[in-house]
Amino acid sequence: MDEACEQTKKKKHSTEFKCIIHLESVVSEKVSPFTNVRWKRVTECASKWQKLDGYDRILAEASRHLFEGSFEGLHNEGFHPTCYRRFIDKTRIVKAVKRCENKISSSSSESSKGSSDEGLYPTTTKKLRSSSVLASSITSRVPYPRSSSSRPSRSVLPAVCIICNKVDCYITVYHKRKKDKLCQAETKDGGLLRQAAEAKTDENVLIHIRDKDCVALEVRYHRSCYRHYTRFLSRRTGSHKTDASLKPEYDASYQVFKQTVIQERLIKNQDILRMRKLVQLFTKIVKQHEGLEMINYRSDRLKERMKQDFPQLCFHKPYRKNQCEMVFTEELSTGSVLDRIKSSEESSTTGESSSEIEIENTIPAIHHEIGLEKVRTVFNAGTIVHNEIKDSPAMSCNWPPTSDDINLKEAIKMIPFHLYNLIAWCIGATFEPNMATYVDVSPETHVKILSICQDIVYLTSKGKKQTPKSLGLGLTIRHLTGSSQVLNLLNKYGHCASWDTIIDMETSIAKLQLLTVNEIPSGFAKHVPTTQVNSLQL
Structure with missing residues (x-):
């Protein structure tokens, strides 16, 4: 050793x-x-x-x-x-031992069957579709293992997903990555597979199953691929109703729009277009063919018609809310979509044709130039103020707040000066362009602006961040009326806290008072007699 x-x-x-x-x-x-x-x-x-x-x-x-x-x-x-x-x-x-045993048993059964029929029928090899050129174009993309036992069986179609053309597909189930197994079609139409392929005019799938039996072809697919491919057929959509503002003449223009824009650019060329661009192109086609202008045509109307006629289109909402939806076909992968976005946007900005200029001329200059600039300015201002409100501090006192904590001094600590100045500018209280501190207003206006700002802070936090106004007004209404309906009505409109919060606050104040019941009130001292003076009225 x-x-x-x-x-x-x-x-x-x-x-x-x-x-x-x-x-x-x-x-x-x-x-x-x-x-x-x-x-x-x-x-x-x-x-x-x-x-x-x-x-x-x-x-x-x-x-x-x-x-x-x-x-x-x-x-x-x-x-x-x-x-x-x-x-x-x-x-x-x-596993290799079991595989060899199964191969021996299957070969022995086939040989016994062949020997019994050898004198009656000639032994000819049936040509299957899996050995044809069409099947080889699919199997060439799938790397099979070297072992002969793991190779695909001589079926009509290879043992790959007919939708994604892959053998393995991994999905996430309950935060765990699992392998999605291949399923074989059990009906003649493959469930909704044939109907979905015909609606999408997907020749990659129809070339194999058109006018054929999916069970005999041994069509296989992953469950996740099938569910995603046929999702639009099971989606709940209302009956297609013609919009009241949509004139019948627009149908002819829509047919031209389908052929020239959707079929040619989105499906054939696989371009990526924004929804605003599609509305502009449709507006231009309507003007060219019917001589009508659609200035206020909404994009959701066109989107609904496109969804019903072309289920293979995908509508992606960007993370930034100031950008339009992107429209493209589902055949594009994630990488190709990212690559085409920059090229399509650059070509649309640098190489803008005369037809696109005419589309812009159909919209009034004020709405197209000044209006869009105003929208961006207002949106950016609202985003800045919203972020400042989220970062603003809550009430610094311990629960329950007392009279020392419900006042204007505590309220001003919760209000960011961005919000305070914006409200002051909106109501015309001042026009001082100050973004470093609170603007100067009159005392009467100051109280009203603080009231509005506290409502906005309370509404932004969805009632999680209490303000001196929400607690003080709720406690006052509770003592004056004692009505829960009045208090809940004001809470519904965001003016004060809810009934349960006010009751909880009163209970906490009562418990706090019980803790200090043995203390001597202010103005009194120990071992000092009390003197009572009676005044006589003459």
């Missing part, structure tokens, strides 16, 4: 080793020399692999002369750790 260890140490320093059970996928691992124990383990597994099939049998046959020898006869033979673990894996050996 000691001699074997010393021999292994000498080998490490003297030679470079070569993996004799090498896998092509292993590239960057270091080759280690065999030890006596590991060599015995490899030789045992090699004797088993020589009786089985697969790539491991090829490795065992190639190094048979080494496995039949002794450990002392090794020179520069070694192994990669990954190759070693895969070669001696007991689970793989057991």
Whole structure:
């Protein structure tokens, strides 16, 4: 045993080793020399692999002369750790044994059946569609393992998903990545597969299943691919009703729009267009063919018609709310969509044609130039104020707040000066362009602006951030009326806290008062007699 260890140490320093059970996928691992124990383990597994099939049998046959020898006869033979673990894996050996047993049993049954029918029928090989050029175009994209048992069976269509043309598909279920298995069609139309392919005019699928039996063809698909492919057929959509403002003449223009824009640009050329661009193109076509102008035509009307006529179109809403939806076909992958966005936007801005200029002329100059600039300015101002409100502090006092905490001084601490100044400018209280501190207004206006600002802060936080006004007004209404209906009505419009919050506040104040019931009130002192003075009226 000691001699074997010393021999292994000498080998490490003297030679470079070569993996004799090498896998092509292993590239960057270091080759280690065999030890006596590991060599015995490899030789045992090699004797088993020589009786089985697969790539491991090829490795065992190639190094048979080494496995039949002794450990002392090794020179520069070694192994990669990954190759070693895969070669001696007991689970793989057991599966290979079962695979060979099944192959032997199936071949024996076929041979017995063939011998019984040999005198009656000639033995001819049936030509299947899987060996044709059409099937080879699909299987060429799918790398099958080397073992003969794992290759696709000689079925009519190869064992790949007819939708995504892949064997393996991984999905996320409950935050775990799982493999989606291939399912075989059990109906003639493949469920809704044929109907969806005809509605989308998807020739990649129709070329295989048009006017054919999907069960006989052994059509396969992943559940996730099938669900995504046929989702639009099970979607709840109302009956197509013609809009009252949409004149019948627009139907002719819409047919031209479908042919020139949707069919040619979106589907055939696979362009990516914004929804605003599509509305402009449709407006231009209506003006050219019917001489009518649609200034206030809404994009959702056109979107609904496009969804019903072309279910293969995808409508993607960008993260930024000031950008229009992007429209493209579902055949585009995520990478191609990102690549085409920049090119389409650059071509639309730099190479703008005369037809696009005419579309812009159909919209009034004030609405197109000044109006859009106003929208951007107002939107940016609202975003800035919203972020300042979210970062504004809440009431700094402990619960429950007392009279010292419900006042104007505490209220001003919760109001960001961005919001305060914006309200002051909106109502015309001042026109001082000050963005460093609160603007100066009259005391009467100051109270009213604080009231409005507190309502906005309360509304932005959805009632989670209480203000002096919401608590003080609610407590006042509770003491004056005692009506929960009045209090809930004011809470509905965002003026004060809810009934439950006010009751909880009163309960907390009462408990706080019980803790201080033994204290001497202000104005009184210990061991000092009380003097009562009676005034006599003459």
